[in-house]
Amino acid sequence: MAACQLKIELEDPARTYVGGETIKGFVLVKSETDVQCKTLELTCRWATHGRGNVAAGDVDQKNLYSGPWQTGQEYRYPFEIMTAKWPPTYYGNYINVSHYVTARAKLPWASDPTTEHEFRLAAKDSPDDLAPTVNVVNQSNWLLRSILIVIAIVVLALFVPFLLLLAPIVMVVGGFVWFFRTFLPRQVTGNVEWVVEPKVVSPGDELAGVCQFTPKWTSQTNGITWTISCIEKVTSGSGSNRKTFTHEVLTKSMPLAQPGMLDAGKTQEFKFSYSVPNTAPPSLKFTDNELTWVSELRIDLPKWPDWKKSIPFVVRAKSPKTVLQNQASEFSDGLQGVDDDPWFTEVLEQVTASKDDDERLEAVILALDDQSFPIEVDVQGEIDEPFEAEIEEEGSLWVSAIDVARNVPMALYVPPSIDRSVVLWTNGWRGNAAVIGFASEGNRVMLRLIP
Amino acid sequence: MSPYHRYNLRRNPFGELLREERSRLAIVDARPWLDLLSDRRSVLQFIGPCGHGKTTHLLAIESLLPSCQYVYLPEFGPLPHVSNQRPMIIDESQRLSFWQWRRVLRIGGPLVLGTHRDDSAFIRRAGYNVTTIDVSENHSSDKLAAILNRRIEASRLTELEVPQISKDYATRLQSKFGANVRAIEHFLYDQFQRCALEQIEWPHAN
Numbered sequence: 001m002a003a004c005q006l007k008i009e010l011e012d013p014a015r016t017y018v019g020g021e022t023i024k025g026f027v028l029v030k031s032e033t034d035v036q037c038k039t040l041e042l043t044c045r046w047a048t049h050g051r052g053n054v055a056a057g058d059v060d061q062k063n064l065y066s067g068p069w070q071t072g073q074e075y076r077y078p079f080e081i082m083t084a085k086w087p088p089t090y091y092g093n094y095i096n097v098s099h100y101v102t103a104r105a106k107l108p109w110a111s112d113p114t115t116e117h118e119f120r121l122a123a124k125d126s127p128d129d130l131a132p133t134v135n136v137v138n139q140s141n142w143l144l145r146s147i148l149i150v151i152a153i154v155v156l157a158l159f160v161p162f163l164l165l166l167a168p169i170v171m172v173v174g175g176f177v178w179f180f181r182t183f184l185p186r187q188v189t190g191n192v193e194w195v196v197e198p199k200v201v202s203p204g205d206e207l208a209g210v211c212q213f214t215p216k217w218t219s220q221t222n223g224i225t226w227t228i229s230c231i232e233k234v235t236s237g238s239g240s241n242r243k244t245f246t247h248e249v250l251t252k253s254m255p256l257a258q259p260g261m262l263d264a265g266k267t268q269e270f271k272f273s274y275s276v277p278n279t280a281p282p283s284l285k286f287t288d289n290e291l292t293w294v295s296e297l298r299i300d301l302p303k304w305p306d307w308k309k310s311i312p313f314v315v316r317a318k319s320p321k322t323v324l325q326n327q328a329s330e331f332s333d334g335l336q337g338v339d340d341d342p343w344f345t346e347v348l349e350q351v352t353a354s355k356d357d358d359e360r361l362e363a364v365i366l367a368l369d370d371q372s373f374p375i376e377v378d379v380q381g382e383i384d385e386p387f388e389a390e391i392e393e394e395g396s397l398w399v400s401a402i403d404v405a406r407n408v409p410m411a412l413y414v415p416p417s418i419d420r421s422v423v424l425w426t427n428g429w430r431g432n433a434a435v436i437g438f439a440s441e442g443n444r445v446m447l448r449l450i451p
Numbered sequence: 452m453s454p455y456h457r458y459n460l461r462r463n464p465f466g467e468l469l470r471e472e473r474s475r476l477a478i479v480d481a482r483p484w485l486d487l488l489s490d491r492r493s494v495l496q497f498i499g500p501c502g503h504g505k506t507t508h509l510l511a512i513e514s515l516l517p518s519c520q521y522v523y524l525p526e527f528g529p530l531p532h533v534s535n536q537r538p539m540i541i542d543e544s545q546r547l548s549f550w551q552w553r554r555v556l557r558i559g560g561p562l563v564l565g566t567h568r569d570d571s572a573f574i575r576r577a578g579y580n581v582t583t584i585d586v587s588e589n590h591s592s593d594k595l596a597a598i599l600n601r602r603i604e605a606s607r608l609t610e611l612e613v614p615q616i617s618k619d620y621a622t623r624l625q626s627k628f629g630a631n632v633r634a635i636e637h638f639l640y641d642q643f644q645r646c647a648l649e650q651i652e653w654p655h656a657n
Contacts, residue, residue, distance in 0.1 A: 049463070049466050049467075050462070050466045051466055051467060051640060053467050054467055054468070054469050091453060091454050093644055093648065096463075098453065098461070098462070118461065120452075159529075236467045237467075238523070238525070241501065443649055
């Protein structure tokens with residue numbers, strides 16, 4: 001049995017703290033035996049967890065007490081400790097960032113009892129380099145940097161002869177890649193000028209772009225597409241066990257031009273914009289974990305290498321004001337919009353609850369009798385026809401979407417009579433739809449849009 | 452709120468761990484091998500394919516021998532300096548060059564090796580006693596369940612109950628992945644994550 005038990009109580013445990021703010025609370029100690037505490041140490045720290053190698057940083061540290069504790073006694077130590085400015089709390093698929101207050105009692109000749117309390121943190125702003133707050137208090141950064149610089153110089157010196165041997169091979173491979181990915185497509189499209197602004201956006205902001213080019217040859221195109229992607233990329237293990245995993249958090253493809261002809265010498269210009277969702281996760285960057293946002297333009301040329309280029313951009317952390325407003329709304333009676341149509345909410349719940357019972361699901365769908373419901377959805381992008389779907393007409397498509405008010409994932413069937421580009425382009429698309437089933441892949445409620 | 456708190460867990464239990472934590476969670480009783488490692492002509496060799504627990508065995512021995520040196524030989528790039536310190540643990544020892552092998556064996560043991568290739572004949576010719584442990588053998592479903600439940604336990608949030616992997620489920624995992632614990636952990640990571648984000652019960656196939 002441990003010599004003592006520790007517990008942390010925060011003054012407001014449910015609160016989301018703002019980066020750099022001081023967090024207040026108490027460390028409670030219940031002593032099981034007479035013991036001399038060398039130090040009761042309190043640390044505020046952050047750490048990543050998930051598929052990638054762990055990154056962590058101590059932000060602030062305090063010594064709360066040193067001295068004797070007596071058997072059966074309880075002690076209460078108030079504390080105030082500074083939180084990190086960056087990174088914010090994030091829960092994703094491969095990357096998670098958590099913030100903790102950790103208490104540790106250093107005892108002589110015994111294992112040190114430890115406890116920790118997780119709290120939620122929102123950042124005021126993203127730093128330009130996305131570098132996390134780390135080792136602010138008790139680490140000599142200059143020493144660490146000097147050691148890293150020396151190691152880098154030694155490694156570089158060891159690698160130089162190796163690099164010289166590899167250089168010709170790298171140049172040949174690089175030449176091939178350049179020839180197929182840049183030179184050949186440019187023979188058709190000419191020089192493509194592509195600008196996306198701004199390079200740093202906040203959730204809810206508009207990202208705008210212009211693409212302009214004058215084709216050198218008259219040729220066919222299968223379409224021009226602009227895609228926005230948010231990707232978690234992590235690396236786990238080291239050496240030969242090192243593996244990289246990626247997960248698409250969000251992908252949205254927007255057609256800028258339909259299949260057709262590109263006439264030689266005729267300048268083509270496309271303007272486009274994208275409203276960054278309010279729920280967009282912020283760009284994150286750690287040694288082996290990163291969350292990146294990328295904008296990609298692709299000119300699809302049949303029987304020829306496509307022209308494509310990616311431009312990364314940074315999504316700032318959601319402002320603490322927005323986070324706190326969202327937090328407040330979670331405690332309100334219901335999300336805005338849900339009460340507008342409680343029957344539709346009930347239908348979605350019934351369909352989701354029946355997903356593993358085919359007979360019950362069929363009964364629910366039949367009972368709805370093709371009834372239509374007004375919906376407002378954020379369309380994420382085109383998807384393959386769900387396995388369970390039984391309708392498919394020429395010119396139709398399936399898209400994945402999220403119901404704005406209820407946060408329910410949906411698979412929407414867009415019939416040919418509805419302008420697909422309007423659906424794909426519009427954030428917060430509004431229209432009418434009938435519930436037609438449940439798609440097991442992605443756990444989505446299937447709906448058919450009604451023109 | 453964290454999506455993992457629903458299961459009384461702090462995180463996905465099958466995610467990447469810090470090396471110290473991985474060593475602490477190893478279910479390997481390394482003490483019987485310590486006697487072997489008191490002999491300077493002794494080599495203990497752990498052999499098996501990727502993901503079957505070679506490094507876990509080496510870390511367990513390292514935790515009992517704080518004075519030993521642990522060397523990991525990477526696949527690419529220059530190999531690290533292999534010092535004269537003994538006992539020495541060499542992970543991925545199949546990557547030692549002929550000249551490095553000569554130097555390591557000239558200095559003497561005891562040595563602990565983690566390798567994909569059985570080098571016992573070669574090492575014996577240099578006058579060493581070699582003990583080979585095949586880490587892919589003797590993996591019972593009980594042991595697998597214990598390994599996985601220990602990872603879950605290490606992610607516990609409060610004193611309340613945490614999910615458990617049953618012996619039946621461990622048997623099913625073994626029939627699918629064999630003794631490759633790393634593959635099982637990767638599979639369970641994805642499965643748990645999906646359940647956590649969709650807020651459904653886990654493990655549903657227990």
